Structure formats: structure tokens, C-alpha cells
């Protein structure tokens with residue numbers, strides 16, 4: 001049956017390589033897989049526990065609904081100071097609530113990232129995996145898609161120039177997310 005994945009870029013930058021990576025993934029998606037790009041990360045208020053008592057901010061409710069309705073989530077993250085950007089952490093803090101029955105609990109996730117360095121967000125992705133593990137979110141184990149030397153692969157508008165190795169990794173990651181989604185589907189039969 002058809003699957004819909006929500007793609008979240010950890011970068012607000014207009015020509016973001018990570019957003020470009022998600023756009024490339026959209027165009028490589030096989031039949032039956034739709035990838036919707038979430039663009040509201042910058043509209044989320046800073047998480048404040050005091051806000052949990054009152055009506056939920058509209059931007060937060062919107063993100064939660066998108067995550068709940070998706071069969072899985074794809075997170076492409078920059079690496080900031082060997083970790084993840086604050087805007088992405090902020091979104092994860094919102095999404096991790098309420099503990100134990102939040103929108104990302106048992107929601108299959110694929111992570112990837114692009115950076116101009118030689119390591120292609122490897123350290124940042126480890127941080128992201130650790131956070132997702134803590135909130136009971138299953139994550140595709142491999143392939144690990146660390147797009148290094150991203151400045152050679154994306155143009156000034158952030159569009160991916162398309163190299164065969166990266167494209168096959170993107171396809172493989174998507175295929176593994178489909179497998180993980182089927183494993184976590186309540187409707188599975190075997």
C-alpha cells in the first residue's frame with residue numbers, strides 16, 4: 001500500500017544542502033512512496049514547559065499532526081559543533097512530549113545529513129540517533145548517509161548536482177525506511 005513520509009530539514013538556510021538532499025530524495029522516491037517536505041521548523045516557538053499547560057501553539061500542533069499522519073519521518077540534519085542545530089533540537093523537544101505517548105514514539109525514522117567537511121555530519125547524526133533512541137523512536141541502522149564535501153555536490157541554490165553513489169545511498173535509505181515502516185505497521189500480518 002502507499003506510504004507517505006514527512007521530511008524534516010534541520011536547516012533554515014535558504015540554500016541548505018540538507019534541504020537539497022531531501023528534495024533529491026523526493027525526486028528519487030519509488031512509486032507508492034510520497035515524501036512531503038515540512039517547512040515550519042522556523043515557526044516553532046522555543047520550547048517552554050510553561051506552555052504545556054495552556055493551548056498548544058498552532059505551529060506545534062501542525063507539526064505534531066504532520067508527524068502523526070505520516071507513515072515515517074526522514075530527518076536530514078546539518079552538523080553544528082559536532083551536534084545538531086538548536087532549531088532541530090527544539091522541534092524534537094516539542095515532539096517528545098508528552099513522554100510515552102508522543103507523536104514520534106514508535107514512528108520509523110531515517111536520518112541523513114550533508115556537510116562540507118570530510119565527515120559529512122557523522123558526529124551530528126550520532127547525537128541525533130541517541131536522542132531518538134531515548135524517546136523510543138526506531139531509526140534505520142544502515143545505510144549511514146553522510147554526504148561529505150557537500151559544497152562540491154550542491155549548487156548556489158542548494159540543488160543537488162546528482163552523483164551516482166549518493167543517489168544509490170538515498171534509494172537504499174528510502175528502501176530501508178519502507179522495510180522499517182512495514183515492521184512497525186499495526187496492520188502487518190507476518
Ligand code: FNR
Pocket residue numbers: 011012013015016017018019078079080081082083114115116117120121
Ligand atoms: C557548522 N558547520 C559544521 N560542519 C561540520 O561538518 N561539523 C561541525 O561541527 C560544524 N559546525 C557548525 C556550527 C555552526 C554554528 C555552523 C553555522 C556551521 C558547517 C555546516 O556543515 C555547513 O554550514 C552546512 O552547509 C550547513 O548545512 P546546510 O544549512 O547547508 O543544510
